[in-house]
Amino acid sequence: MTPDPGGPGPGPVLAIDIGGTKLAVGLVEPGGRIAAYDRVETPNEPDLDAEVLWRTLEALLDKVLADSGAPSIAGVGVGCGGPMTWPAGEVSPLNIPAWRDFPLRDRLRARHPGLPVRVHNDAVCVAVAEHWRGAGRGRGNMLGMVVSTGVGGGLILGGRLIDGARGNAGHIGHVIVDPDGPPCGCGGRGCLEAIARGPALAAWAREQGWRPGRSETTAKDLADDAARGHPIATTALRRAGRALGIALASATHLCDLEVIAIGGGLSQAGPLLFDPLEEALRVHARMDYAREVRVVPAALGQPAGLIGAAALVFAGDRYWNAD
């Protein structure tokens, strides 16, 4: 693969966030502001062709650029659901079966020749955004994480994004919090994600007898019921909070973190989740240095994925350790 050109040119970054429910595209300015934005639902027909999905994304890119008067751009940054090969950017998003080893980075390079095109995991992009312009700004050692349908994250240590051997560092969702716990989608057992992901939480509550008014229930319904004082819903959030606290104690001890920023749908549950989290963290993170870690809500919300994707280009010296 030809290496990217060095730094970004002038203009905004064309930022792309690819998930199982939506494709989002924005023009992100160097300060992190999103100057233009559009999105479509991710097509999800059972036999969807990889090329049809690609053309859907291309149409969205064309539209956002045309609506803004076709500005010259500094580069293209992408956050995409994993797994993927990194830095090659061949993506196989779990929730998008139409793309398996789809050469996303190469396709975007062909569309935007001569510009830096950088693709990373979507949760990594959220972590990068929170470090660049959000809750971890100015901190050298941070874990940014998303607690939602899955539990993902990204690690910034020594002021730089940590990729690990294959671009997969930051997978806090697969830290083990209960070795004899429930099976995890990864094939393992007792991972944080197996307990604290929204659907697992709602399923556990239903097993305990939680009977919400609707047949299709989500972690959001569970959080709402907990806020109304429903005992099973409250216990379910305590269980997730405790699992988070244990995983974060392990990560803090291993990586000597200063700050942990938590976003994603489930983090909206507030103290019902964060109080038991803090409690478990303080029980288990007892080394002197670890007691100083702070857990904070993510600051940027939904647009974090786009902002982080743009930072891969704008601040490649810190967040892009590849060609």
Place this chain on the structure above:
Amino acid sequence: MTPDPGGPGPGPVLAIDIGGTKLAVGLVEPGGRIAAYDRVETPNEPDLDAEVLWRTLEALLDKVLADSGAPSIAGVGVGCGGPMTWPAGEVSPLNIPAWRDFPLRDRLRARHPGLPVRVHNDAVCVAVAEHWRGAGRGRGNMLGMVVSTGVGGGLILGGRLIDGARGNAGHIGHVIVDPDGPPCGCGGRGCLEAIARGPALAAWAREQGWRPGRSETTAKDLADDAARGHPIATTALRRAGRALGIALASATHLCDLEVIAIGGGLSQAGPLLFDPLEEALRVHARMDYAREVRVVPAALGQPAGLIGAAALVFAGDRYWNAD
């Protein structure tokens, strides 16, 4: 604090390894060879004065230098038992009560003005040595660890030593493997170290009815009995191996490691420890990228601490991220 001068001068590094049982000093060449070496037992009288201990170390330094014809040295590198303030190098080694906030780095700078003087955690130095000249050579993403009286380690990610916020990254011994497990010396519960450190392992075996021939028993005795087929001793090693496998699965998922190098006394137990370790690791490290991690015995043995201390000076671009 004045910053160190930039790179090393010519000559060997004066390397120091400070632990609860011995003080070791060596002259280490740029290739990693130890050209001169001496050691003394660490004085351990109950009321030992900090200055007496310092003079013991100074006498050892003088002797090693004099025996080698007082060569000009490139700098001074130190591995010391934790905790310490880093990079200031004020040390309070758990097993050396005489030193509490002892300004080791400043003292050595005063003795060797104009030279780089660098102090880090002893387990970090072992990990650095294994990356620089041992089992992790040429790998970008490695955990080096020591399983002995304690369980410590150091992280190399993206080809560089990771320090974390306060120089404490790499504390694999305090990753939680059983949240309801035994209390740990750190004040927490269910840490790897609380289960897998040698003394904890021997104590557990004695509780189960292990009755070795001697009153003073060590993990070495336990490993010897396990090698002879003693069922409780074998079970104890399996228990430690499983705890190690779980912690290493968490670390591999979080940091996307390529290789884990394990040294220290207990690692001498061989397959009786490594087989259950691999088994638990393969149960829990199931993400595609994590299945590729390799666990190997450390290659450098006892001198690793000195070799890593020297690498802080010789290869500061990778292993020393401070002034």
